[in-house]
Amino acid sequence: MEHRVRAKELLNRVTSPQEAASLVEDGMSLGIGTGDSIACPKTFFTALAQQAKGRLRVKLFTGGPVPHEVDGLMVEADAYERRFGQFSNAWLRDAANERRFPLLDTRTGTLPHQVRDGRFGRIDIALIEAAAITEAGYIVPTTSLLDAPSYAVLAEKVIVEINPQVPPEIEGIHDVYIPEVAPHRKPIPLEKPGDRIGTPYIPVNPERIAAIIESSLPDNPPPRAATDQNSQKIAHHLLEFFSNEVKRGRLPPNLLPLQFGVGAIPDAFAAELAKSSFTDIEFFTGTFGDGGLDLIDAGKAKALSTASLYLSQEGFQRLYRDLPRYKRYIVIRPVVLADCPELVARVGLIAMNSGIEVDIYGHVNSTHIQGSRIVSGIGGSCDFMWNAFLSVVLLSSTARRGAISCIVPMVTHVDHPEHAVDVIVTEQGLADLRGLAPVERARTIIANCAHPDYKPLLSQYLEEAINSRGGHEPHMLEKAFSFHLRFAETGSMKP
Amino acid sequence: MEHRVRAKELLNRVTSPQEAASLVEDGMSLGIGTGDSIACPKTFFTALAQQAKGRLRVKLFTGGPVPHEVDGLMVEADAYERRFGQFSNAWLRDAANERRFPLLDTRTGTLPHQVRDGRFGRIDIALIEAAAITEAGYIVPTTSLLDAPSYAVLAEKVIVEINPQVPPEIEGIHDVYIPEVAPHRKPIPLEKPGDRIGTPYIPVNPERIAAIIESSLPDNPPPRAATDQNSQKIAHHLLEFFSNEVKRGRLPPNLLPLQFGVGAIPDAFAAELAKSSFTDIEFFTGTFGDGGLDLIDAGKAKALSTASLYLSQEGFQRLYRDLPRYKRYIVIRPVVLADCPELVARVGLIAMNSGIEVDIYGHVNSTHIQGSRIVSGIGGSCDFMWNAFLSVVLLSSTARRGAISCIVPMVTHVDHPEHAVDVIVTEQGLADLRGLAPVERARTIIANCAHPDYKPLLSQYLEEAINSRGGHEPHMLEKAFSFHLRFAETGSMKP
Structure with missing residues (x-):
């Protein structure tokens, strides 16, 4: 972890998944941006689902395909009060069709804006899978960004899950730019798909990083889709x-x-x-x-x-x-x-x-x-x-x-x-x-x-x-x- | 007309509605941006509908509520080969529901972009109601812009109908800015509704102004809608x-x-x-x-x-x-x-x-x-x-x-x-x-x-x-x- 958490003053936030999960209280709103198995704080959610069963329910906001380690386990633990955004997991889908909790299917590009405008209340905790934390305390994500930056800059607390399976050389692949909320929004200065207009990290105030844990679960990406x-x-x-x-x-x-x-x-x-x-x-x-x-x-x-x-x-x-x-x-x-x-x-x-x-x-x-x-x-x-x-x-x-x-x-x-x-x-x-x-x-x-x-x-x-x-x-x-x-x-x- | 057509070298383009209408040939594509009765080249279309009957059909593109003097008369003359865009006229509506010609209902903000990308072929003639033509030969429209500027800069020929019922002081109310076609489009530099980012006229090459006519029909705006x-x-x-x-x-x-x-x-x-x-x-x-x-x-x-x-x-x-x-x-x-x-x-x-x-x-x-x-x-x-x-x-x-x-x-x-x-x-x-x-x-x-x-x-x-x-x-x-x-x-x- 010393190599990955380069802001040495943050090393004292390194803790166990169980400790980190205990920061979550009943009724809280959590935000994640995931790219299925990789780029998802799955060790955290595995711990949270265990603790949540019969004890608490949360609102979850996400714009990505969420793996079984999140949606499957949380559904099994009956730990969703309300679920916003994208999904791909079969258990979540079945639960939504049985209306076991309200699922709000939302447009992925719009949900983070709507969360920011306050219509769904505040985000208590953002969960981010990271490859590293920079010297300045900023977060270098792994293989996905999706809505993670929006929640990270918005949430009261941020929990970072370092995934050592992702090479540190991933750093530099990201371009983090978050448009202002209307009516203060400016033209977005991107003209070509390859343009870089932001930062290679998520610029979160390090004081809001409440816990850092290490991912202990294997990444489990899907097999390549067979052609037909x-x-x-x-x-x-x-x-x-x-x-x-x-x-x-x-x-x-x-x-x-x-x-x-x-x-x-x-x-x-x-x-x-x-x-x-x-x-x-x-x-x-x-x-x-x-x-x-x-x-x-x-x-x-x-x-x-x-x-x-x-x-x-x-x-x-x-x-x-x-x-x-x-x-x-x-x-x-x-x-x-x-x-x-x-x-x-x-x-x-x-x-x-x-x-x-x-x-x-x-x-x-x-x-x-x-x-x-x-x-x-x-x-x-x-x-x-x-x-x-x-x-x-x-x-x-x-x-x-x-x-x-x-x-x-x-x-x-x-x-x-x-x-x-x-x-x-x-x-x-x-x-x-x-x-x-x-x-x-x-x-x-x-x-x-x-x-x-x-x-x-x-x-x-x-x-x-x-x-x-x-x-x-x-x-x-x-x-x-x-x-x-x-x-x-x-x-x-x-x- | 001398007061309204300030580019003196264009005065020789002043002609009769009948002469102007005779520029239209069978199968041509016409583009107009209208605001119902006012801001519509209705004298031109009244002449065109008369000439068209049994002789020619055109494609018409428009993003505005088109008055009876256009849609009603053209439908009566069976002069539409195909009609793109917005409508409000009852005769047009009935004809569309009887499928007497294909009506392509299109998004008003998208149609001009699509016309520009060439998917519907070229625009032969743009018809613009104007309050004046400037010294440089640019067009000062009346009480509407809609898609008129897009067609004016695109069309082979432009026919201008000067409406003397609209005071010349309308000049300055318009803000004409047309975004580039993708992939050359830039951020649009407008941030607030009141911002002005363009020109107060439609910057058409004066050489393409093929005819200028004077509106001889009374503007006939609707009564104010009764409240309930x-x-x-x-x-x-x-x-x-x-x-x-x-x-x-x-x-x-x-x-x-x-x-x-x-x-x-x-x-x-x-x-x-x-x-x-x-x-x-x-x-x-x-x-x-x-x-x-x-x-x-x-x-x-x-x-x-x-x-x-x-x-x-x-x-x-x-x-x-x-x-x-x-x-x-x-x-x-x-x-x-x-x-x-x-x-x-x-x-x-x-x-x-x-x-x-x-x-x-x-x-x-x-x-x-x-x-x-x-x-x-x-x-x-x-x-x-x-x-x-x-x-x-x-x-x-x-x-x-x-x-x-x-x-x-x-x-x-x-x-x-x-x-x-x-x-x-x-x-x-x-x-x-x-x-x-x-x-x-x-x-x-x-x-x-x-x-x-x-x-x-x-x-x-x-x-x-x-x-x-x-x-x-x-x-x-x-x-x-x-x-x-x-x-x-x-x-x-x-x-």
């Missing part, structure tokens, strides 16, 4: 589209800064991109996976701006082995910048996000199954999609081995309305919706994106709605959810 | 809420910059505000009505930033009588700034927008009746609501003398998802949704905002959905539109 044929087809359609846009002079030769998530489709897209003739590509995204490293290694990436890294075990090893080189390309930022509408619009983002289902008019459901069950949070997708130069939605045309059509007459929950969507891509093809009126969009989506098994059903719905109901965006309300109701009844959307 | 009891109650709830937020230290004493539209509710709100103890209020809005002048006269307004003025006949007379004084408060900007997410977030907007219906979870339909028939465009509301410090939706709890509940189980069209809405106000009361999970929101909206006639029905739906379906946001898809289907069948949502 549908993802490859989607990636192929997309690359072809971009090439054509460049040929038509509607995109620059090196494209525009790209945003995508993690998983099979983004990885397949990164693989296609690595093989393509595009170079000097910039990324301005909330997170990225191993595909990002692939693109650096392939000499394709000019700069990758992100709020967190979501790498596989193998990916982190690659990163750590060659940190000085990767640091020349990667900038880790607070999520209030990564997901910031001002910056998304300024850099001219090409946003690529997934969905559970899209409807014939282009509305997207990315969070709720059958309109009711939440499966993932909204994240930063809405801020990317509304403000992008080009907003692309990527999904397979079917799910559950064809029993579900992901193109439906009407989505059962709208996260991204028609006005936030330019292009839809499935393995069947690509629908460029720009400049099309609703019925034109519907015909294009059905023709290009729907699975052949469902095309006749979708066309039938559309034409019947046009003829029987009419209007600018014709719908038959009594049949709008017929696909979903059939699935609920028979286990398949097919008649 | 519901609007007054809504305004009262809202003021009470703001006062409490100030008391709790969550809003500054002079509030934050306000955005609202035009109509009975905004006028009632302005009247309440004029009587309140708030002072130094700033406005950052897309348009404003007579209420804005009332607030200046009441000494309440510090600055009003807008993309257009939507005043009554009496309002315009007031403005014209006292232009030098009003110009100290009013700044008219391009809509790409007025609706700009970057600026909305920076100034910390309190956005107040209307809706046709909201559902129990807070999703808002502001455009389509029964999911199908468009009644108004999306405008800038989504950009205001997503990026505001506080996003408020204002509507009556019922319509059609109680036969329609504007609070429904599920809206039939989503323009503004739950994540873009903080507060809902009806004449029944106010629902502060901040920090609430979906089912908590539903109970609050039903309790505070729904009409007593519909509360039991809504509660019954909610509780049945919770018990029979469960989930994070419980819905029964087979009953989600039961209110709407009952109305379609019986003429009332009541059973």
